[in-house]
Amino acid sequence: MLATLCFALVVLTFLAALGRSAMPRAERLPWARWSLRDLLGNVIAGGRRLVELHQRDPMTPQKRTPFHG
Numbered sequence: 033m034l035a036t037l038c039f040a041l042v043v044l045t046f047l048a049a050l051g052r053s054a055m056p057r058a059e060r061l062p063w064a065r066w067s068l069r070d071l072l073g074n075v076i077a078g079g080r081r082l083v084e085l086h087q088r089d090p091m092t093p094q095k096r097t098p099f100h101g
Contacts, residue, residue, distance in 0.1 A: 051078030
C-alpha cells in the first residue's frame with residue numbers, strides 16, 4: 033500500500049512539473065503559492081503534454097511501417 037502511494041505521488045509530481053514547464057514563464061506560479069486547483073491544473077496540463085509528445089514520436093506503434101527485408 034505504501035509503495036503504491038509513493039508511486040502515485042511520484043507520478044503526480046512528474047506530471048505537475050511537466051505541466052508547469054509547458055506553460056510560459058510569465059504565467060507560472062512559484063511552487064509555494066500553488067493551491068489544489070493549481071496542482072490539478074498542472075497535472076492535467078502535464079498529462080496532455082505527455083500525450084502530445086507521444087503522438088509526435090515517429091516511432092509510435094501506430095505509425096510504424098513493417099520492415100520488408
